[in-house]
Amino acid sequence: MTRFVFVPGAGSDSWFWHLVTPRLEAAGHDVLAVDLPWADERAGLPEYVDVIVEAIRAAEAASSDAPPQSPVLVAQSMGAFPAVMVCERLPVAELVLVAPMIPAPGESAGTWWENTGQGAAMRAFAREEGRDPDAPFDEVEVFLHDLPAALVAEGAEHEGTVPADVPFASVWTAERWPDVPTRVIAGRYDRLFPLDFVRRMSRERLGVEPAVIDTGHMTALVRPDQLAELLLVP
Template sequence: MSTTFVLLPGAGSDSWYWHLVAPRLRAEGYEVLTPDLPWTDDTAGLAEYTDVVVEAIGGRRNVVIVAQSMSGFVAPMVCERVPVGLLVLVAAMTPKPGESPGEWWGATGQERAQREQADRDGRTVDFDPRELFFHDVPADVTAQAFERGERSPSDTPFEKPWPLAAWPDVPTRFLLCRDDRLFPADFQRRVVRERLGIVPDEMDGGHLPALARPQELTRRLLDYVRSG
């Protein structure tokens, strides 16, 4: 049975985020789905995002879900509805039952962690997307991203609690990025240990590895699948 990669983008992003990774996976013989989630739709929340992914998967059985950033809230919900062989969280938010995405930031201590990391780096914590997200993304890819325009996510998905009673019974790997300025490495190590009970794998780079380091990210994903 062939393996299908289902690549989920972070909040406000879309399938373009995976445009440097998806072709590499396909070149290795894998089917790849990159569904666009309705981040900007004020009528849509986590349940509707999950519906989009489940519909895209259809009847496929041997599925690997890769979830970037806020899609860490969506991917486990998909796992409850379709057969998933592996869940890979990349620079992701890790929810716990009853916690909304809006509550996650305070509950995990993200703001303090981001501020302390910025102090150590000698940076400000002003919201500058280029400095926060694109600091290690090649200039030409960054230019393409900004030419595509901003897609500000709706507030709707941040309001309702994550509905699962527990993490799904699916093999799960977490890949953190050591130079992530939004979710610093020490922060992620702690949150993943506390909430998933696992030790995350690590790679260099910032919050957007599919744009900054697509070759390495692809290799990591292939290694996960090929190692069983």
């Protein structure tokens, strides 16, 4: 049995993983999906790390009759920032970053966008798809374009929380990437973090080639079967 710990992206919650969770549980694994206090103006990345670490320790205590194990930490989008910091606090068997903001030591989530050239990559992909690269940001067009209508309606009941400014100002104060096996999973049609952009970031910052799923940014909702399959095959 493997314990998978899911970390959501900015403004999202544990519901984001609700289609992947039963697939992993059916395969005999344990799943812990964490909620983060995105709207709390007093909470930054260190506080998010505390929440994740405490949730993992509580799960370990609840299963004290089982042999201790290091979890597989799976993080979506901005969730990569606190997830990589958790690896400095607890033993982690593997870190899996899905449609991620891949941080660099000494970087904040706020400076990441300009540092990586995300804006230019996003506009280039919009032109490639025949969309207006200078159109105002549209959450539906960027995030929900490939979600089934039923999921869009269900997701409306779990409306995303507008993240506070604090986590974007928090800096990952580390000298290097933690010594943890790391994988990246990218969406072929991700309009926020286009595939070529994620490939470049994965190679430059981690030296790894991302696995690719035919989806946009919301991989766990659009292709839960494929994502579960990738998680189950190291």
